[in-house]
Amino acid sequence: MTASVLSDARLVRALSDEFLSRRVDYKALESLHRGNVADWAAAASRFAALSDEEERQLALRWEGNPRELLDILLACADEVTARRCRTAWVSLDRFAPFVRASSGP
Template sequence: MTASALTDAKLVRALSDEFLSRRVDYNALERLHHGDVADWAAAASRFAALSDEEERHLALRWRDNPRELLDILLARADEVTARRCRTAWVSLDRFAPFVRASNGP
């Protein structure tokens, strides 16, 4: 299986179920927004039997576009949970320029 298998329903279900198996952790959501996706790429790699290279490619892809991973993680969420997470995400989007500015060049 390759990184392109992200559309595979079983992989999406597995990652989404893992994310939703406990109460939504907004700190984890913030880390995801900042591109901290290594744990999720490793989980996808274990589930889909990806090579090290495919896992690295997936981690880079999600780091550059963490919203793609958020959509996968929320694939099986109920409407209220999905709305809460997406609202929190929009808030993080709004504050991201300030966070980057405060961290310096």
């Protein structure tokens, strides 16, 4: 069911509208990039009436591929906002290996 939920245009619009209504900044993107997706999975669960297991599976999916969530959150963004966020995301992709290495085991 999780995959079909993600194709629900109403859910995508609701999550995107929620994301864009907040201040979209580097820290928000950085948090998403690190895989902090639980709040978004919970929001999707509330909107789509997912079971606890479906919410957990969705969170795991987005933790493993946070870019998928970013694309959903930017679905309703204007071109400038989407470009700015995706450019920042690419910077985070490039910087992430250094952050992990400096964090230690």
